[in-house]
Amino acid sequence: MRRPLLDIEGLSARNAAGQPVLRGVSLMMGPGEVHGLVGQSGAGKTSIAKAILGILPRAVTLTGGSIRFDGLELAGADTSTLDKLLGTDIALIPQDPLTALNPSRRIGAQLTDALRLKAGFSKHAAMTKAKSLLEEVHLSDTARILRAYPHELSGGMRQRVLIASAFALNPRLIIADEPTSALDVTVQKQILRLIRRLQRDHETAVLFVTHDLGVVAQICDDVTVLFSGAVVEQTSVHRLFRQPLHAYTRALIAANPRYDQPGASLRPISAEVIETTLKGISA
Numbered sequence: 091m092r093r094p095l096l097d098i099e100g101l102s103a104r105n106a107a108g109q110p111v112l113r114g115v116s117l118m119m120g121p122g123e124v125h126g127l128v129g130q131s132g133a134g135k136t137s138i139a140k141a142i143l144g145i146l147p148r149a150v151t152l153t154g155g156s157i158r159f160d161g162l163e164l165a166g167a168d169t170s171t172l173d174k175l176l177g178t179d180i181a182l183i184p185q186d187p188l189t190a191l192n193p194s195r196r197i198g199a200q201l202t203d204a205l206r207l208k209a210g211f212s213k214h215a216a217m218t219k220a221k222s223l224l225e226e227v228h229l230s231d232t233a234r235i236l237r238a239y240p241h242e243l244s245g246g247m248r249q250r251v252l253i254a255s256a257f258a259l260n261p262r263l264i265i266a267d268e269p270t271s272a273l274d275v276t277v278q279k280q281i282l283r284l285i286r287r288l289q290r291d292h293e294t295a296v297l298f299v300t301h302d303l304g305v306v307a308q309i310c311d312d313v314t315v316l317f318s319g320a321v322v323e324q325t326s327v328h329r330l331f332r333q334p335l336h337a338y339t340r341a342l343i344a345a346n347p348r349y350d351q352p353g354a355s356l357r358p359i360s361a362e363v364i365e366t367t368l369k370g371i372s373a
């Protein structure tokens with residue numbers, strides 16, 4: 091790997107009850123790579139994403155480890171350091187496109203805010219840029235969309251707006267936290283293709299958080315399988331499906347028999363596999 095863009099080492103966190111949320115997670119990404127972070131609900135995926143962005147909820151505390159972005163330590167960094175990076179070098183595509191947008195402000199105002207604030211665009215230049223961003227995510231009738239309020243757009247259109255906003259300042263890393271799980275299956279596929287195309291065009295590294303192996307198969311280069319805050323397997327996507335090493339990974343693949351079809355529903359994983367995996371990580 092070239093010099094890592096993101097280098098997470100031994101990251102640990104606890105919740106308010108003192109239970110481990112992350113157990114020494116290490117993960118490395120090179121520039122332009124797409125890394126899947128996969129695991130069932132509660133595995134700690136969002137906590138990793140939020141730790142990178144410095145937006146962990148109060149109830150979750152980092153207890154150790156480091157998060158280096160292009161050599162810069164983000165774990166415990168002050169808010170001004172993070173403020174400078176967020177939106178410019180690191181951007182987020184959130185899970186829920188409705189709650190991520192301010193319901194009382196027009197799309198145009200929300201898109202141009204970051205451009206003006208973070209990159210010093212004039213009002214006019216920001217509007218022109220916002221228009222071209224919407225075109226890049228294949229939203230036509232841009233004048234209408236810029237004037238619209240979030241509730242006037244479909245879920246898929248809102249997610250396209252948020253993707254446009256994430257790519258706006260050409261960040262080096264995008265964190266996408268289950269960006270398609272609130273959308274229906276057909277729209278999911280379009281949005282995945284869109285993220286993949288933009289990622290390739292801009293050579294952006296993407297940390298792609300998902301519980302869906304279909305999504306991993308379609309979009310990721312490498313993958314980290316997380317279980318109860320611990321990394322159980324880390325490999326290329328190619329090897330993940332051909333030679334899964336860990337019983338939990340095999341169960342996860344078996345539970346998602348149509349991993350060539352993103353959005354297919356997950357069958358439950360047996361209690362036996364879960365118990366064995368749990369024993370393995372707390373040993």
Ligand SMILES: Nc1ncnc2c1ncn2[C@@H]1O[C@H](COP(=O)(O)OP(=O)(O)O)[C@@H](O)[C@H]1O
Nearest residue numbers: 105111130131132133134135136137147149150
């Ligand atoms: N807002 C929160 N308040 C309290 N605990 C939280 C909160 N968010 C996450 N946690 C803790 O972190 C654990 C992992 O959650 P999360 O990172 O959201 O997992 P995932 O994204 O994989 O579903 C939870 O089981 C809980 O202990």
Ligand SMILES: [Mg+2]
Nearest residue numbers: 135136137268
């Ligand atoms: Mg989550």
